[in-house]
Amino acid sequence: MNRKNKYQILAVDDSLEMLELLRRNLKSCGYNIITVSSVIDATKVLESTEIDLVITDLQMPQINGIELIKHLKENYKNTGILVITGYPSIKNAVETVKLGAYDYLIKSFTRDELINAVEKSLLTVENQKEKEEENHYQIQIDGIIGNSKAMQAIFKDLLKASRIKTTILLNGETGTGKELVARAIHYNSKESTAPFIPVNCGGIPEALLESELFGYLKGAFTGATETRGGFFQAADGGSIFLDEIHNTSMSMQAKLLRVLQEKEINMIGSNHAQKINVRVIAAANVDLFQLVKKKLFREDLYYRLNIIPISIPPLRERDGDINILIRYFSLKYAKENGLKNPRFTDRVLQILNNYDWPGNVRELENIVHRLVVMSDGSKIDVPDLPVMMRHSIQSHNNLNKSLKEVETEHIQMILAYVGGNKTKASEILGIDRKTLRERLKTIENSLNLIQE
Missing domain, CATH: 1.10.8.60 (Helicase, Ruva Protein; domain 3)
Structure with a gap:
């Protein structure tokens, strides 16, 4: 497919002969081109069609090309502008460039000069769009993007939470970016150089979850051929992210409560507690308080986790x-x-x-x-x-x-x-x-x- 086919060009000139010349030359190169003979008609096309480049004459009856250029820069900032005129002057050239025109052609131009000017202008359009796209995403924190009031409030909350090393509970629907928020909290904290360990509690079988979290000693159970630390030891000094914590059993919830209260863990097979220094960030995609009411989640653990709650809005509310x-x-x-x-x-x-x-x-x-x-x-x-x-x-x-x-x-x-x-x-x-x-x-x- 000819890449030029993707570009939509609008030519504006009160001379039908010039419009036909532009249409024939650009069409032969594979460009899509619309021609109109007045600024009023041009504005109608712009309202209904996405235009990449406008080629406009300056001297036209009723409304001139200068007014069209001003209109384009105010309303269509990513549309390129190429000026052609039969009345060349340095003053006009300087004025059009200041207003935002990319190039300036005198109406005795050759076919090659026209094609080169169009290609150059479209390249400038592409570069400008890419630069704007890249700069646009400064509205983010560690990969979390959003300019809505809801997300700006989240940015403020997570930055405040990152300054305090305490337990945080993230709540939000599936796919809202809870792990991204947890990472942002960790990497904006004083412990940012320490480990961040994410754990999907719902993705690990209950029988394995305890050994994965707390580790085990050699010989503690069949298959324990060596001593191995768990996720809490790996996160020591940093943060552990317990996603889908609502999927843990009552028994596991009791063990997690002890970790939060005593700041220590017991490896499977050991009678000696190990002190740990870990920030716990938990997350759920259901209302934990409703589970507490139904006796499906420990109330004491809920209040231990809910010291700093952050609710992440669904996309439909952003x-x-x-x-x-x-x-x-x-x-x-x-x-x-x-x-x-x-x-x-x-x-x-x-x-x-x-x-x-x-x-x-x-x-x-x-x-x-x-x-x-x-x-x-x-x-x-x-x-x-x-x-x-x-x-x-x-x-x-x-x-x-x-x-x-x-x-x-x-x-x-x-x-x-x-x-x-x-x-x-x-x-x-x-x-x-x-x-x-x-x-x-x-x-x-x-x-x-x-x-x-």
Whole structure:
């Protein structure tokens, strides 16, 4: 595919002969070009079409090219400007460059001069966009990106929490970035050079969790052929992140409570306690207090963990962050794979902004990753979206559905999309297989209740 096909050029001149000359020369090079004979018509095109470069005459009746350049710089800062004129003057040249024109051509230019000026201007557009994209992501802390009020509040909370070496409880839906927040707390603390050890409590079988956390002595049980330290010893002096802590048993909760109270651990097979100096950051994607009420989580452990609580908002509550994240992930995966960063059409951005994102940021990242590597390198449009997402958009107008109903429909659509493959479904949803099994069991129970 000719890469020039991805560029949309708008030519503005009151001379029909000049417009035809521009159209013929640029079309023959593979560019897409729209021609109009007035500034008023140009503004209408700009409102409905994404334009990469405007080629404009200066002297035109009613509204001149200078006014169009001003309009472009105020409203379309990433659109390039190439000026052509039959009345050359140093004053005009200086004025147009100051206003933001990339280049200046006199109306006796050759075909080669035109093509070179267009290529140079488009290269400047690309470089400017990439520089802006990279600078845009200063709105982040250690990889957590967001400009919404909700995320700015999180940034403040985590920076405050990092200054105090005490237990922290993170709460948020699956895929909201709890581990990123935990890492940011650790790496902004005085202990940033010490270890940060993440542990997924829900991903380790109960029978192995104690030995993984606290370690064991040689001969402590069958298979213990050597003494081995656990995650707490590895994190000594730093931080340990206990994700999905709600999946631990009552017995394990009692052991963790002792660690927090006494600041010591017992290796399996040892009668001697070891003192440790570890900041515990725990996380849950359910309301722990509700589990306490149901006697499914220890109340004393809950209060020990909940000294500094931080609630991470779901993506649907982060107003304005979706487009920022889309640009960030798109640029990231385009660079990683040596691809040109594709343009997301306004319709696609609208669809992605209206989507419910039950898998939150992780789901968004997975979808953007797939769109970037599977695109032809020019633009992402509605047909490029996953089938299940397009189907979801069609049914999105029903605003009477509960979040639970939307989540159930989404999980069922994903499973249908991947032919029932739970591993692939888990990856798209941004959850582990265990969490998916639990959600499916809940859905199955709900359906059985309806049938009864």
